[in-house]
Amino acid sequence: MAALIEGRTGEWELVIGLEVHAQAITEAKLFSGASAGFGAEANTHVSLIDAAMPGMLPVINERAVEQAVRTGLGLKAEINRVSVFDRKNYFYPDLPQGYQISQFSQPVVGKGEIVLDMEGGESRAVGITRIHLEQDAGKSVHDRDPGHTLVDLNRAGVPLMEIVSEPDLRSPEEAAAYLAKLRSILRYLGTCDGNMEQGSMRCDANVSVRRPGEPLGTRCEIKNVNSIRFLRQAIAYEAQRQVELIESGERVVQETRLYDAERGVTRSMRSKEEAHDYRYFPDPDLLPLTLTEDYIEGIRATLPELPDEKKARFVAEYGLTEYDAGVLAAEREIAEFFEAVARGRDAKAASNWVTGELFGALNRRGVEIADSPVSAASLGALIDLIADGTLSNRIAKDVFEAMLETGRDAASIVEEKGLKQVSDTGAIEAAVDAAIAGGAKQVAQYRGGNEKILGWFVGQVMKATQGKANPQMVNEILKKKLGG
Ligand code: ADP
Ligand code: MG
Numbered sequence: 001m002a003a004l005i006e007g008r009t010g011e012w013e014l015v016i017g018l019e020v021h022a023q024a025i026t027e028a029k030l031f032s033g034a035s036a037g038f039g040a041e042a043n044t045h046v047s048l049i050d051a052a053m054p055g056m057l058p059v060i061n062e063r064a065v066e067q068a069v070r071t072g073l074g075l076k077a078e079i080n081r082v083s084v085f086d087r088k089n090y091f092y093p094d095l096p097q098g099y100q101i102s103q104f105s106q107p108v109v110g111k112g113e114i115v116l117d118m119e120g121g122e123s124r125a126v127g128i129t130r131i132h133l134e135q136d137a138g139k140s141v142h143d144r145d146p147g148h149t150l151v152d153l154n155r156a157g158v159p160l161m162e163i164v165s166e167p168d169l170r171s172p173e174e175a176a177a178y179l180a181k182l183r184s185i186l187r188y189l190g191t192c193d194g195n196m197e198q199g200s201m202r203c204d205a206n207v208s209v210r211r212p213g214e215p216l217g218t219r220c221e222i223k224n225v226n227s228i229r230f231l232r233q234a235i236a237y238e239a240q241r242q243v244e245l246i247e248s249g250e251r252v253v254q255e256t257r258l259y260d261a262e263r264g265v266t267r268s269m270r271s272k273e274e275a276h277d278y279r280y281f282p283d284p285d286l287l288p289l290t291l292t293e294d295y296i297e298g299i300r301a302t303l304p305e306l307p308d309e310k311k312a313r314f315v316a317e318y319g320l321t322e323y324d325a326g327v328l329a330a331e332r333e334i335a336e337f338f339e340a341v342a343r344g345r346d347a348k349a350a351s352n353w354v355t356g357e358l359f360g361a362l363n364r365r366g367v368e369i370a371d372s373p374v375s376a377a378s379l380g381a382l383i384d385l386i387a388d389g390t391l392s393n394r395i396a397k398d399v400f401e402a403m404l405e406t407g408r409d410a411a412s413i414v415e416e417k418g419l420k421q422v423s424d425t426g427a428i429e430a431a432v433d434a435a436i437a438g439g440a441k442q443v444a445q446y447r448g449g450n451e452k453i454l455g456w457f458v459g460q461v462m463k464a465t466q467g468k469a470n471p472q473m474v475n476e477i478l479k480k481k482l483g484g
Contacts, residue, residue: 003170003171003173004212005209005239005240005243007243007244007247008247009247010211011211011212012209012210012211012212012239012243013170013209013210013211013212014170014171014172014207014208014209014235014239015167015169015170015207015208015209015210015216015217015219016167016169016170016171016172016174016175016205016206016207016235017129017164017165017166017167017168017169017205017206017219018164018165018169018175018178018179018203018204018205018206019162019163019164019165019203019204019206020162020163020164020165020179020182020201020202020203020204021136021160021161021162021163021201021202021203021204022071022160022161022162022163022182022186022191022192022194022200022201023036023136023158023159023160023161023192023193023199023200023201024063024064024067024068024071024133024159024160024161024191024192025067025190025191025192025193026061026063026064026067026159027063028061028063029045029047029049029050029061029135029156029157029158029159030058030060030061030064030101030133030134030135030157030158030159030160031049031058031059031060031061031101031135031157032047032048032049032050032058032059032157033047034046034047034049034050034157036158036159038198038200039198040154042141042150042152042154043152043153043154044154045153045154046153046154046156047157049157050096050153050156050157051096051153051156052096052097052098057285058101058283058285058286060085060286060289061159064133064159065108065133065289065291066299067159067161067191067192068108068109068131068133068161068191069108069109069291069295069296069299070189070190070191070299070302070303071109071131071161071163071186071189071191071192072108072109072110072112072131073296073299073300073303074185074186074188074189074191074303074306075109075112075113075114075128075131075163075185076112076113077109077110077111077112077113077128077131078109078110078111078112079108079109079110079291079296080106080107080108080109080110080291081290081291081292081293082106082288082289082290082291083103083106083107083108083132083288083289084103084104084105084106084282084288084289085101085102085103085133085282085283085286085288085289086101086102086103086104086105086280086281086282086283087099087100087101087102087279087280087281087282087283088100088101088102088104088134088278088280089278089279089280090276090278092137093140093149093151094137094138094139094140094151094152094153094156095137095138095156096138096153096156100134100135100137101134101135101283101286102132102133102134102135102162103132103133103134104132104280105280106288107130107131107132107133108131108132108133108289108291109128109130109131109132110130111127111128111129111130112127112128112131113125113126113127113128114126114128114165114178114181114182114185115181115308116174116177116178116181117177117181117311117322117326118173118174118177119173121322121323124174126165126166126168126169126174126178127165127166127168128163128164128165128166129164129165129166130164131161131162131163131164132161132162133159133160133161133162134159134160134162135156135157135158135159135160136155136156136157136158136159136160137155137156138151138152138153138154138155138156139151139152139154139155155199161191161192163182165178167206167208167216167219172231172232172233172235172236172239173232175205175231175232175235176228176229176231176232179203179228179231180228180330181307183201184307184330184331185306185307186201187331187332188304188306188307188332189303189304189306190304196226196227196228197226197227199226202224202225202226203224203225203226203231204221204222204223204224204225205221205222205225205231205234205235205238206219206220206221206222207219207220207221207222207235207238207239207242208220208242208252209239209242209243209246209252217242217252218251218252218253218254219252219254220238220242220252220254220255220256220257220266221255221256221257222234222235222238222257222258222259222266223256223257223258223269224258225259230259230261233259233261233264234259234266237259237264237265237266238257238266241266253271253272254271254272255268255269255270255271255272256268256269256270256271256275257269304332307329307330308329310329310335311325311326311328311329312325314328314329314335314338317347318342318347318348318351319347319348320347320348320351324351324355327355328351328354328355331369333368333369333370334354334369337354337369337372337376338350338351338354338376340376340377340380341353341354341376341379341380341383343380345380345383345384345387346383346387349383349386349387350379350380350383353379353382353383353400354379357397357400358372358374358379361373361374361400361404373403373404373407374400374403374404374407378403378409378410379400381409381410381411382396382399382400382403382410385399385410385411385414389421389423389470390414390420390421391410391414391419391420391421392421392467392468392469392470392471394467394471395419395421395467395468396410398419399413399414399419402417419468420468421468421469421470422465422468422469422470423470423473425473425477427465427469428461428465428469428470428473428474428477429477429481431460431461431464431465431469431474432457432461432474432477432478432481433481434460434464435457435460435461435464435478436457436481436482438460439456439457439460442456442457443482446482447482447483454475454478454479454482457478457482458471458474458475458478461474461478462474
């Protein structure tokens with residue numbers, strides 16, 4: 001789905017590659033025993049190693065390695081038996097070591113892929129180039145003291161997985177779909193919580209434009225984009241900027257830019273000339289990381305069913321549309337909720353209730369499915385009341401509203417409010433007779449061939465029965481009595 005950009009001088013193709021920093025879920029930091037937890041008071045999660053005291057030695061956190069390998073396996077990637085930790089040297093106040101320990105020439109994970117589901121049922125494979133493990137830096141705090149910049153080292157040394165994509169993405173929408181899919185997979189795997197607001201997932205977007213079929217153009221890198229919406233906006237702006245630049249006879253210069261979400265523009269941060277020479281070299285304090293076949297296979301054996309497989313199973317097992325299956329499989333909690341509702345019931349009905357009424361209600365309340373006021377079991381029980389004819393779909397929606405309000409189950413609400421559907425032939429016939437008697441004009445229209453007028457009779461009967469008449473029976477009896 002290469003959405004071409006219409007320029008003044010013809011069409012341009014947009015090329016995007018993403019670098020995503022995902023914080024690995026671990027108790028401790030990558031090379032020390034200090035807590036990797038979020039939100040603590042400044043500088044309370046700092047060991048002597050994180051503060052880079054002289055003589056301190058890093059020790060690899062096995063859990064972080066496991067999380068990186070698990071992520072690699074989840075992205076169907078090659079796991080490298082041997083990888084190396086390098087020092088990436090640069091000076092910054094929030095980096096006490098004077099270097100970051102990262103992986104450069106030999107990362108722990110090699111090539112993999114992510115499949116994107118685009119609109120219209122299309123799917124696209126996007127290449128993963130590599131995943132490497134690295135330490136996060138600390139944080140400079142500029143707004144606490146008017147005269148000074150303060151430093152918080154709680155994040156210093158927290159384990160990050162940097163997930164680098166091939167330049168395979170072709171539109172802001174594809175980039176957004178990639179990031180959403182990656183986050184979904186990481187959350188399924190339990191390797192990153194995907195929380196972009198708290199910074200446990202951040203994204204750098206590399207953007208260039210070219211004439212279709214030409215070699216890759218010069219790219220700019222937009223740093224630290226922290227939401228999917230901003231990613232889409234930043235890429236769209238940057239692509240337009242580059243097209244206008246080239247069309248007015250200038251050149252794109254390779255540089256690092258920042259997205260200013262308030263103004264909706266990207267701005268130059270530093271040019272290639274100012275780029276750091278990181279002087280990478282293997283960290284002499286750390287041995288190469290070597291993984292055995294057994295170790296890798298042991299992790300593979302514990303992988304959960306991932307969104308693509310789950311989606312395929314929902315289509316095959318429950319007969320859902322690709323679209324509905326994709327929506328229900330995108331989040332593990334939603335998928336589990338849906339399956340609990342669908343088990344032993346009409347899966348289409350379960351899917352409609354979850355993606356329709358339930359999602360609508362959760363959105364209005366701004367709550368996650370984990371905090372749904374209606375449990376899967378009680379939604380299931382409501383659907384059972386429709387299936388056995390106790391409730392019409394219409395009334396069931398009112399009952400659902402009452403369930404949301406009160407947290408009570410469907411049966412007790414139906415009982416208390418007397419909402420049971422009328423399926424008693426005698427009662428419906430009486431209401432049908434009354435409607436026919438009161439609608440001489442409509443009867444003539446119906447018999448004259450206007451079948452749509454049947455709706456008027458249905459309305460009359462429903463009014464007379466407070467909406468409780470079984471609609472299927474109303475239709476049948478009406479047609480019989482009106483003749484036709
Ligand atoms: P660096 O190490 O300088 O960040 P890499 O070669 O590792 O550079 O590439 C980083 C990211 O930039 C990758 O996601 C890659 O897909 C992307 N990329 C490389 N060249 C281009 C290009 N011409 N246009 C868009 N993205 C690109
Ligand atoms: Mg980069």
